[in-house]
Amino acid sequence: MRIKYFDIGWLSRTDGPGNRTVLFLQECNLRCPWCHSPHSREVESPILFNEVRCINCHNCMEICIQNVHSFRNGIHMVQRKNCIKCGRCIEACPTSRLDTNSGALFLPTRSMEVSDMFSLLRPQLEVLKTSGGLTVSGGEALLQKEAVMEILKLCKSRNIHTAVETSLTLPEEYYDSVSEYVDCWLIGLRGTYLNNISDKIKSTTMNNVRYFSRLDSEVVVRFPVIKNYTMSEIQLSRIAETMCIGAFNNIEILPCNKSMEHYYKLSGITSEINAEDAFPDAYEIKCIVSFFKAKGFNVKVIS
Numbered sequence: 266m267r268i269k270y271f272d273i274g275w276l277s278r279t280d281g282p283g284n285r286t287v288l289f290l291q292e293c294n295l296r297c298p299w300c301h302s303p304h305s306r307e308v309e310s311p312i313l314f315n316e317v318r319c320i321n322c323h324n325c326m327e328i329c330i331q332n333v334h335s336f337r338n339g340i341h342m343v344q345r346k347n348c349i350k351c352g353r354c355i356e357a358c359p360t361s362r363l364d365t366n367s368g369a370l371f372l373p374t375r376s377m378e379v380s381d382m383f384s385l386l387r388p389q390l391e392v393l394k395t396s397g398g399l400t401v402s403g404g405e406a407l408l409q410k411e412a413v414m415e416i417l418k419l420c421k422s423r424n425i426h427t428a429v430e431t432s433l434t435l436p437e438e439y440y441d442s443v444s445e446y447v448d449c450w451l452i453g454l455r456g457t458y459l460n461n462i463s464d465k466i467k468s469t470t471m472n473n474v475r476y477f478s479r480l481d482s483e484v485v486v487r488f489p490v491i492k493n494y495t496m497s498e499i500q501l502s503r504i505a506e507t508m509c510i511g512a513f514n515n516i517e518i519l520p521c522n523k524s525m526e527h528y529y530k531l532s533g534i535t536s537e538i539n540a541e542d543a544f545p546d547a548y549e550i551k552c553i554v555s556f557f558k559a560k561g562f563n564v565k566v567i568s
């Protein structure tokens with residue numbers, strides 16, 4: 266069984282309890298406009314180009330048989346739709362390597378056998394055993410539910426704490442198939458408070474909320490705070506009502522990520538949000554925290 270991922274976070278304190286190794290899986294069923302990993306949406310990421318790392322050597326243009334790279338007035342143009350992801354330009358680029366995400370060019374989507382992934386992560390997970398564990402995130406992690414189950418099982422067989430982040434918009438069986446191996450769920454409730462979400466996603470989410478209310482594992486609601494998208498009083502009330510239905514006590518407030526535009530630029534995907542305009546100020550965050558605290562929830566701001 267192979268697992269398809271686009272990044273590994275080697276030490277995070279914001280993706281689950283304590284210190285986490287975070288495995289970010291490729292592909293998502295939603296298209297949230299504030300997503301800061303737009304290259305994770307499709308089955309495979311487009312080729313990413315970071316102009317800051319480019320030294321204009323033209324090697325990529327010379328080697329690419331698809332004519333993806335061209336230069337006009339010293340500006341490097343990338344026609345991603347022609348790319349067949351052969352990786353030859355990355356091998357030819359003096360600042361890039363096929364196995365890293367830090368050069369001028371990279372193809373972040375990779376896959377490997379779950380057992381090999383576990384061997385790669387295990388040295389750090391053993392160190393984190395007493396202070397954290399593994400978080401599987403995305404994309405939407407559970408689109409690869411069989412692979413997720415396999416890596417969670419390996420963790421549990423070695424007493425490693427597990428967390429899974431999900432939008433809660435997949436059918437219940439996706440959650441049921443892995444829940445016995447999950448210590449902590451990090452859940453989004455977009456399906457209950459976004460205005461333009463389909464009725465089908467709304468009812469699926471509410472069904473999952475009721476399913477999660479019966480689980481013994483820890484559940485943390487994660488709420489992205491995005492001006493003009495998620496901050497209205499009605500939306501806050503809907504989240505609070507849903508948390509009561511699910512008997513969820515914990516909510517994490519995630520202000521819009523100011524660096525969210527980075528991967529839009531690298532992947533050539535147009536962002537509908539300007540991060541500066543979408544970022545809530547300190548007073549607005551304080552009001553949101555007070556709102557949820559007044560309802561009796563445990564609130565944490567993630568920044």
Ligand code: SF4
Pocket residue numbers: 312328329330331332333334347348349350351352353354355
């Ligand atoms: S990955 Fe291959 S097809 Fe895509 S830009 Fe590079 S050389 Fe061209």
Ligand code: SF4
Pocket residue numbers: 318319320321322323324325326341354357358359360361369370
């Ligand atoms: S090979 Fe790399 S450094 Fe050279 S022009 Fe292409 S992207 Fe830039």
